[in-house]
Amino acid sequence: MIKRIFGLECEYGLTFSPTGRVYLPIEKILGYIFEGLIPNSWPSNAFLTNGARFYQDTGCHPEYSTPECDDLIDLVIHDKAGERILESCLPIAEERLREEGLSGDIFIFKNNTDSLGNTYGSHENFLMRRDVDFWKVSEQLIPFFVTRQIYSGAGKILRVSGKSQFFISQRAQHIHEKTSSSTTSSRSIINTRDEPHSDAEKFRRLHIILGDSNMSEFATYLKVGTAMIVLSMIEDGYTVPHIDLEEPVKAIRDISRDTSLLKTVKLEDGRALTALEIQQAFWDRAGEYLQSQPPNKIFSEVHEEWGRVLHLLSTSPMQLVREIDWITKKWLMENYMANKSCGWDDPRLSMMDLQYHDISRKRGLFYLLAERQGIRKLVDEDAIEQAKSIPPQTTRAKVRGDFIRFARAKNRSYTVDWTYLKLNGYWEETILCMDPFCPFNARVDELLSQVPPNRLYP
Numbered sequence: 001m002i003k004r005i006f007g008l009e010c011e012y013g014l015t016f017s018p019t020g021r022v023y024l025p026i027e028k029i030l031g032y033i034f035e036g037l038i039p040n041s042w043p044s045n046a047f048l049t050n051g052a053r054f055y056q057d058t059g060c061h062p063e064y065s066t067p068e069c070d071d072l073i074d075l076v077i078h079d080k081a082g083e084r085i086l087e088s089c090l091p092i093a094e095e096r097l098r099e100e101g102l103s104g105d106i107f108i109f110k111n112n113t114d115s116l117g118n119t120y121g122s123h124e125n126f127l128m129r130r131d132v133d134f135w136k137v138s139e140q141l142i143p144f145f146v147t148r149q150i151y152s153g154a155g156k157i158l159r160v161s162g163k164s165q166f167f168i169s170q171r172a173q174h175i176h177e178k179t180s181s182s183t184t185s186s187r188s189i190i191n192t193r194d195e196p197h198s199d200a201e202k203f204r205r206l207h208i209i210l211g212d213s214n215m216s217e218f219a220t221y222l223k224v225g226t227a228m229i230v231l232s233m234i235e236d237g238y239t240v241p242h243i244d245l246e247e248p249v250k251a252i253r254d255i256s257r258d259t260s261l262l263k264t265v266k267l268e269d270g271r272a273l274t275a276l277e278i279q280q281a282f283w284d285r286a287g288e289y290l291q292s293q294p295p296n297k298i299f300s301e302v303h304e305e306w307g308r309v310l311h312l313l314s315t316s317p318m319q320l321v322r323e324i325d326w327i328t329k330k331w332l333m334e335n336y337m338a339n340k341s342c343g344w345d346d347p348r349l350s351m352m353d354l355q356y357h358d359i360s361r362k363r364g365l366f367y368l369l370a371e372r373q374g375i376r377k378l379v380d381e382d383a384i385e386q387a388k389s390i391p392p393q394t395t396r397a398k399v400r401g402d403f404i405r406f407a408r409a410k411n412r413s414y415t416v417d418w419t420y421l422k423l424n425g426y427w428e429e430t431i432l433c434m435d436p437f438c439p440f441n442a443r444v445d446e447l448l449s450q451v452p453p454n455r456l457y458p
Contacts, residue, residue, distance in 0.1 A: 002235070004228060005068050005127040005198075005395060005436045008079050008220075010213055011061040011120035012086060012359070013109035020103065026060045029106055032096040033062055036089030047416040049389050049404050050081065051397025061120050062086060062108070067397030068418075068436045072225050072298050074392045076217050077379045081387035083110060083359045088388075090360065110213045111357035112170040113156060115350075119174040119187075122213040124224060126206040127196065127436065132235050134204065138179060138190045140234045143243045144227075144282050145189055145210055146252045147275035150261060151309050152223035154212035155326030157333075157344060157353050164344035165257070166333070168326050170212045172256035178248050189248055197418040198436045206231065210252070215357060215366040217378045218323045222309065225302035230282055232299075233289035240285045243278065244268040259330065261313060276314050283307055322369075323376045329356050332369065398439040402456075403431070406447045409455040 016029045037046065037054060047053050051067030064082035069075040086108050093106050113119050128137070153169035167173070171187075180188035191207040208227070214220045233239075244267060245251050251265035255275045264272035273281075283306055290299055312319050321331045333349050342348070358364035361371075369375060391397035396418075403421040407414035413424040421431040421444070431443050448456065 002129065002232070003070060003437065004232070005070055006075060006224065006228065007066045007068055007125045008075065008224070009063060009065045009121070009123040009125070010079070010082060010110060011057050011063045011112075011122070013107075013111055013114055013120065013357070014060070014062060015107045015109075016104055017107065018102065018104035024097075024102065029093065030056060030060055030062060032093035033086070033089045033106075033108075035096065036092035037085065047400060047404060048085070049391075049401045049408075050078070050387055051391030051395075051401045052078065052082065052085075053418075054082075054085070057120070067391045067400070068395040069392050069397075070395050070437065071392070072221060072228070072302070073379060074394075075224060076221050077383050077387045078392070079220055080217065080379065080384045084384055085388050087359050087361065108359050109354060109357040110215060110359050111154065111354070112213055113174075115354075119171060121171070121187075121209050122211050123191075124206075124208040124211060124227065126208075126227065126231055127198065127203050128206045128231060129235050130196075130200070130202055130204050134192075137206075137231070137234050139244060140239050141206075141230065142178060142189050142248050143240075143245050143278055144230050145208065146245060146248050146265075147255060147278045148223065148226065149212070149252070149256060150275045150279065150313060151320075151324050152211055152214065152219055153256065153324075153326040154214060154219075154357070155329040155353075157350055160257075164349075166259060166330055166344060167256045168259060169252075169256040171210055172252045175210050175249055175252055189252065198434055212325070213357070214325050215364075216323060216325045216328070216375065218305075218376045219325050221378055222302065222305060225298070226282075226286075226306050229286050229290070229299055229302060229306075233286055236289065236293075238285060238289040238292075240281050242267065242269045242271075243281060259326075261317070276310060279310055283310060322374060325356075328366075328369070328375075329353070332356070332365070392439075394439055396433050396436045396438055399433055399441045399444050402448055403441075403444050405456045406444070406451055409451045 014026055014030060016024060053065040055063055057063040066075060066078040090106055097103060112122060149169040149172060156167045156170040157164050158167050175187050175189060177188035179190045179192055187209060189210050191209050193207045194204050196203045196205045211223060246266040246268050254263055254265060261276055262274060264274050266272050286303055290303055317327055320327045322328055333352060352365060355365040361367040391401035400416060415422040415424060419434055423429045433441060
């Protein structure tokens with residue numbers, strides 16, 4: 001079991017609803033969002049003082065990549081910090097509209113599909129060992145990721161044969177391959193992109209693009225935590241035998257369509273199992289693996305929660321309302337249909353489907369539910385607020401955040417990437433940071449000593 005670096009990338013949906021007849025292109029709106037983060041500039045790729053990356057992705061989506069994390073709770077905190085950072089940009093962007101004589105509302109959604117059927121991603125990244133056979137690891141991971149949606153899916157209303165139906169996952173219907181290097185034209189269960197942003201002789205990056213964006217902190221925790229356990233056990237030789245799926249792409253779509261969780265999918269050995277049964281096989285094997293390893297508090301807690309969730313999914317899934325996104329959303333919609341005597345085809349339900357993912361805590365359906373009836377929280381709001389500007393203190397992200405603070409305090413032009421820090425101009429200097437586990441850099445510490453603390457942390 002190795003220490004691991006991991007992170008999330010989240011592409012957000014962005015729309016503008018004008019109160020008059022003047023409509024601005026989304027590119028212009030996104031520019032106002034960027035101005036809220038970095039005044040007096042409009043970059044398409046910016047690293048922030050918390051070590052995260054914020055940029056414009058394909059389709060004019062704002063995308064937030066968390067800083068490198070080595071702690072699961074830190075990751076949950078920094079994923080939520082991305083929401084809060086974007087939310088804090090909304091008043092600034094709307095004020096810019098008013099300055100131009102325009103008015104309207106800007107909406108940012110943490111979801112994965114738009115009304116035209118386009119999709120945008122929520123990507124997971126895990127640093128993994130280079131010395132293990134990537135393809136053998138992938139074959140084991142595919143059935144795990146295909147079935148993980150039963151607790152990580154965000155839920156979605158889709159029309160099938162002219163009839164609206166509730167699906168478990170937003171991304172499942174957009175997956176076309178088992179493996180691929182593309183993230184747009186041929187989306188896959190396992191992405192083969194190999195950009196470790198570290199020592200390439202020791203590590204490679206496992207890039208997962210099939211997951212949904214989660215509003216629930218617990219769903220994010222369980223989604224990433226279970227993947228960490230399964231990846232570690234496979235790397236250490238603890239595999240689940242005879243678990244290969246006959247048609248993984250068909251399976252991920254079939255599972256998503258069945259909210260009863262009774263649908264079976266075919267395995268290569270001829271058996272037919274439900275997603276719950278496949279997840280149970282991974283949970284059982286993970287238990288054997290953890291017993292063979294030194295105690296790991298986080299892994300033990302994730303494994304316990306994983307088992308509890310699988311049990312409730314098989315017996316009384318509605319007990320997972322306020323923890324699992326797709327179940328919470330389905331519960332809200334079914335209550336609404338009962339009150340309004342309407343069906344899945346009602347356009348108000350499609351609006352609820354979207355509003356669940358609104359990151360504004362004043363109007364987002366998820367946050368209104370959290371305020372009125374409670375949603376399970378894992379981290380407190382003070383920690384999320386701090387993470388908007390402070391990086392994790394145990395990874396390379398700390399060095400990056402410190403460097404950006406120095407450059408801004410000294411009003412120096414700079415360029416930053418995952419593995420290097422560069423001061424531009426007459427005294428040009430480049431600092432390499434190849435070790436993602438290292439939170440210290442002697443040269444950056446030397447630079448920081450030149451600036452009073454009150455200018456670094458105003």
